[in-house]
Amino acid sequence: AQKITQTQPGMFVQEKEAVTLDCTYDTSDQSYGLFWYKQPSSGEMIFLIYQGSYDEQNATEGRYSLNFQKARKSANLVISASQLGDSAMYFCAMRDGSGGYQKVTFGTGTKLQVIP
Amino acid sequence: EPEVTQTPSHQVTQMGQEVILRCVPISNHLYFYWYRQILGQKVEFLVSFYNNEISEKSEIFDDQFSVERPDGSNFTLKIRSTKLEDSAMYFCASSVGQHVHQPQHFGDGTRLSIL
Numbered sequence: 001a002q003k004i005t006q007t008q009p010g011m012f013v014q015e016k017e018a019v020t021l022d023c024t025y026d027t028s029d030q031s032y033g034l035f036w037y038k039q040p041s042s043g044e045m046i047f048l049i050y051q052g053s054y055d056e057q058n059a060t061e062g063r064y065s066l067n068f069q070k071a072r073k074s075a076n077l078v079i080s081a082s083q084l085g086d087s088a089m090y091f092c093a094m095r096d097g098s099g100g101y102q103k104v105t106f107g108t109g110t111k112l113q114v115i116p
Numbered sequence: 117e118p119e120v121t122q123t124p125s126h127q128v129t130q131m132g133q134e135v136i137l138r139c140v141p142i143s144n145h146l147y148f149y150w151y152r153q154i155l156g157q158k159v160e161f162l163v164s165f166y167n168n169e170i171s172e173k174s175e176i177f178d179d180q181f182s183v184e185r186p187d188g189s190n191f192t193l194k195i196r197s198t199k200l201e202d203s204a205m206y207f208c209a210s211s212v213g214q215h216v217h218q219p220q221h222f223g224d225g226t227r228l229s230i231l
Contacts, residue, residue, distance in 0.1 A: 102171055
């Protein structure tokens with residue numbers, strides 16, 4: 001079974017609008033970390049935001065926020081006031097103890113395109 | 117802000133040749149990783165490294181691959197006898213610790229093209 005599921009292969013958003021990128025995860029661990037990374041067309045992997053499984057409040061980092069719904073095992077990324085520079089691939093990822101604590105497991109990504 | 121640096125940014129190699137990808141992790145980080153992303157696919161874990169030894173590896177990381185920390189700053193991935201299917205983006209990452217709540221910080225990647 002997929003540990004990280006991103007069901008939106010591609011999304012469009014109008015500049016200055018907000019957009020939500022979906023992510024669901026699967027783990028039996030009580031302690032885990034959820035991460036979002038941005039990958040522009042140039043290829044680098046940029047860490048955006050983190051949510052811990054024990055965190056009661058949703059994480060926020062500037063225009064990025066994470067809508068964490070633990071019971072539903074979802075960790076959606078919300079980008080507010082979209083900018084043209086937000087056009088990129090976005091990967092949801094998780095770090096848990098199953099199969100070892102070392103690796104981060106990535107989803108298949110969502111390609112976001114911001115329209116002027 | 118400190119960052120993970122990788123060299124080269126792009127490597128073109130003939131099939132069957134050996135290639136070494138280099139990484140300088142963030143200086144106070146203790147855990148180091150290599151990941152691979154085949155074009156159009158998701159990022160896959162290869163190996164993690166701590167205290168001068170491999171701590172975990174995936175099924176992808178077979179005898180063709182090896183990692184080394186030759187000095188106090190560099191972390192390398194060696195691929196012996198490269199194959200066409202080794203063409204991918206290779207990312208190095210590092211983290212302060214192995215706790216699940218600690219993010220891994222990635223370098224900009226090395227794009228490896230096997231001809």
